[in-house]
Amino acid sequence: MADKNKKWYQNSGADGDVVISTRIRLARDLAHLPFPARMTAEQREEIINRVFGAFPEAQPCAFERHRMSEFSPRAILSMVERHLISREFARDPSGEALLVTADEGVSIMVGEEDHLRIQVMRPGFDLDSAWQEATCWDDYLDTRLHFAFDERLGYLTQCPTNLGTGMRASVMLHLPALQEKGIVQQLAVTVSKLGLTIRGLYGEGSKPEGALYQISNQVTLGITEQEAIDNLRGIVSQIVREERTCREALRGSVAFEDRVFRALGLLQNARLLTSSEFMSLASQVRMGAALNMLEGITPDTVDALLIDAGAGAIMEAAGEDLDPAQRDLRRAQLVRERLR
Amino acid sequence: MADKNKKWYQNSGADGDVVISTRIRLARDLAHLPFPARMTAEQREEIINRVFGAFPEAQPCAFERHRMSEFSPRAILSMVERHLISREFARDPSGEALLVTADEGVSIMVGEEDHLRIQVMRPGFDLDSAWQEATCWDDYLDTRLHFAFDERLGYLTQCPTNLGTGMRASVMLHLPALQEKGIVQQLAVTVSKLGLTIRGLYGEGSKPEGALYQISNQVTLGITEQEAIDNLRGIVSQIVREERTCREALRGSVAFEDRVFRALGLLQNARLLTSSEFMSLASQVRMGAALNMLEGITPDTVDALLIDAGAGAIMEAAGEDLDPAQRDLRRAQLVRERLR
Numbered sequence: 001m002a003d004k005n006k007k008w009y010q011n012s013g014a015d016g017d018v019v020i021s022t023r024i025r026l027a028r029d030l031a032h033l034p035f036p037a038r039m040t041a042e043q044r045e046e047i048i049n050r051v052f053g054a055f056p057e058a059q060p061c062a063f064e065r066h067r068m069s070e071f072s073p074r075a076i077l078s079m080v081e082r083h084l085i086s087r088e089f090a091r092d093p094s095g096e097a098l099l100v101t102a103d104e105g106v107s108i109m110v111g112e113e114d115h116l117r118i119q120v121m122r123p124g125f126d127l128d129s130a131w132q133e134a135t136c137w138d139d140y141l142d143t144r145l146h147f148a149f150d151e152r153l154g155y156l157t158q159c160p161t162n163l164g165t166g167m168r169a170s171v172m173l174h175l176p177a178l179q180e181k182g183i184v185q186q187l188a189v190t191v192s193k194l195g196l197t198i199r200g201l202y203g204e205g206s207k208p209e210g211a212l213y214q215i216s217n218q219v220t221l222g223i224t225e226q227e228a229i230d231n232l233r234g235i236v237s238q239i240v241r242e243e244r245t246c247r248e249a250l251r252g253s254v255a256f257e258d259r260v261f262r263a264l265g266l267l268q269n270a271r272l273l274t275s276s277e278f279m280s281l282a283s284q285v286r287m288g289a290a291l292n293m294l295e296g297i298t299p300d301t302v303d304a305l306l307i308d309a310g311a312g313a314i315m316e317a318a319g320e321d322l323d324p325a326q327r328d329l330r331r332a333q334l335v336r337e338r339l340r
Numbered sequence: 341m342a343d344k345n346k347k348w349y350q351n352s353g354a355d356g357d358v359v360i361s362t363r364i365r366l367a368r369d370l371a372h373l374p375f376p377a378r379m380t381a382e383q384r385e386e387i388i389n390r391v392f393g394a395f396p397e398a399q400p401c402a403f404e405r406h407r408m409s410e411f412s413p414r415a416i417l418s419m420v421e422r423h424l425i426s427r428e429f430a431r432d433p434s435g436e437a438l439l440v441t442a443d444e445g446v447s448i449m450v451g452e453e454d455h456l457r458i459q460v461m462r463p464g465f466d467l468d469s470a471w472q473e474a475t476c477w478d479d480y481l482d483t484r485l486h487f488a489f490d491e492r493l494g495y496l497t498q499c500p501t502n503l504g505t506g507m508r509a510s511v512m513l514h515l516p517a518l519q520e521k522g523i524v525q526q527l528a529v530t531v532s533k534l535g536l537t538i539r540g541l542y543g544e545g546s547k548p549e550g551a552l553y554q555i556s557n558q559v560t561l562g563i564t565e566q567e568a569i570d571n572l573r574g575i576v577s578q579i580v581r582e583e584r585t586c587r588e589a590l591r592g593s594v595a596f597e598d599r600v601f602r603a604l605g606l607l608q609n610a611r612l613l614t615s616s617e618f619m620s621l622a623s624q625v626r627m628g629a630a631l632n633m634l635e636g637i638t639p640d641t642v643d644a645l646l647i648d649a650g651a652g653a654i655m656e657a658a659g660e661d662l663d664p665a666q667r668d669l670r671r672a673q674l675v676r677e678r679l680r
Contacts (some may be wrong), residue, residue, distance in 0.1 A: 254611050254612060254669060255612065257611045258610055258611035258612045258672070261609035261610065261611055262605075262606055262609055262610050262611075264605075264609055265602075265604075265605030265606050265607075265608055265609030265610070266602055266605050266606065267605075268605055268609075269601035269602055269604055269605030269608075270598055270601065270602050270605070271594050271597045271598035271601055272594060272595065272598045329594060332598070
């Protein structure tokens with residue numbers, strides 16, 4: 001059992017040198033109700049109440065239940081940074097609810113693009129266990145809420161790209177060596193032919209900051225969940241091997257060592273760090289840590305920082321809104337403390 | 341008494357936060373012999389023998405006596421870097437000799453632009469004691485060698501710019517704050533009107549690397565040595581005060597602190613350091629050290645490095661010639677060790 005006070009991203013996972021995290025997300029909609037785009041305020045309220053009602057108050061509950069309107073904008077930003085909610089969900093919190101476990105490993109967004117988005121996050125490369133847990137909550141909720149399902153099409157979702165399994169399995173990868181060799185672009189073309197997609201850190205349309213890439217299945221129709229997961233697992237395993245080979249080729253090069261230690265020296269000493277500079281330096285340090293070049297620093301140390309050094313996380317820790325210069329100051333302070 | 345094994349530049353001096361070193365140099369030529377440009381090989385030899393003869397073999401001697409031809413090019417480069425000999429003197433070592441004390445604080449170049457160049461170096465701001473010591477050896481040698489002297493003009497030298505006192509008093513200054521404010525250019529104009537000149541680290545025509553500037557008297561005719569020294573002391577004292585004021589204005593600025601600590605972080609971690617990058621980072625760190633911002637690092641630490649991290653010094657320490665990439669590697673290693 002994981003430490004109750006720890007968040008999922010503070011634990012180590014399999015293949016942690018290259019794989020940061022694994023995510024399973026299920027898009028689900030309740031039968032006999034319009035999709036979110038056409039719902040009335042009353043219907044939104046009804047869905048939230050039905051989902052909350054699926055976890056009786058009287059019993060000890062795995063989930064904390066929140067109306068999104070209770071949260072400050074900085075708390076919501078911090079949730080996006082730790083991948084607890086999507087950017088789309090953060091945009092307008094009215095009529096939305098969030099159910100989340102103590103370690104934030106399982107969350108349910110109510111009122112996103114679909115009535116429900118069930119999400120399971122795991123550290124490292126862990127598709128099977130994430131899928132098992134997602135299925136467990138999917139069944140639990142289906143029994144109580146009755147999801148829209150068609151025998152021929154599968155799960156019915158608001159956007160046709162999710163029709164069928166409604167499942168998106170994603171793996172977050174750290175690919176500094178492949179990125180440096182310019183191989184990622186080419187990889188993106190290859191995996192798209194295999195029904196997968198590679199994107200930057202925050203999903204669709206986001207830039208790959210800090211050499212972080214998210215690879216996920218695109219196809220949800222005419223394929224089982226297990227097939228999609230097996231397909232993703234196979235490709236990711238191959239990318240992990242290639243990244244490791246490229247890293248080993250760098251090991252022993254003085255220019256590479258120089259780059260890693262300079263990045264560490266800057267992170268350990270800077271008094272001001274923008275988010276973008278931090279991401280780029282942290283990426284170098286993470287690779288050095290994965291190659292056991294840095295005493296006392298592991299990829300996990302960096303992974304926790306990637307989340308805790310976000311603008312929202314810093315403002316949440318400070319308990320107040322801060323302008324970018326103030327955040328840069330606190331970010332540098334946090335990073336120095338963690339990498340001392 | 342200074343430690344016998346220590347070089348002069350490893351000791352601390354007055355006003356060491358801004359002043360790196362003080363130098364007195366006397367140009368002297370022997371009477372009844374042509375100036376170096378017109379000497380025959382035999383006459384060169386004669387002068388070397390007469391200077392060596394001024395320090396009898398039988399007695400314990402303050403000076404080591406060397407023919408410049410005994411030294412390897414890298415040893416000679418290293419001597420230039422520690423300001424023991426001039427670049428001009430290093431150019432063609434044939435027919436040249438060098439006399440030098442154990443701490444390298446006093447040296448006599450034989451066969452430079454003049455027959456003799458007597459040089460005294462001191463750490464920090466120390467014009468009077470350097471002048472006293474220079475005078476002492478000047479008198480000692482004049483008694484034995486008889487310098488060319490004219491009652492009306494003073495000492496006769498090969499180049500008329502040295503006629504009169506033949507003395508050049510120089511102070512090496514670290515002026516990062518004034519340089520940053522763009523005040524040094526303006527200062528150069530001002531001091532030239534007062535018979536002084538400001539130049540980069542290695543004298544005439546050299547670039548001001550690492551915010552190091554050499555200020556010295558220009559006028560040798562119609563002025564006593566004491567007047568020239570008093571004039572220089574007055575101006576340097578004023579520049580030192582202005583540099584300190586500018587530094588104090590920087591203290592407390594986060595952007596400044598960020599810059600100093602980043603420079604330190606890079607020096608403490610880089611695996612490859614070019615000379616030029618080293619000078620620029622060392623300058624920031626020296627200023628931080630002078631402002632007591634850096635635990636365990638003093639301006640002296642940096643001053644010793646400024647000499648020991650030179651290309652010649654690194655090759656001398658290695659005992660072999662090295663290409664630039666090999667030097668960058670060893671420079672980074674040395675700097676890490678010293679700043680740990």
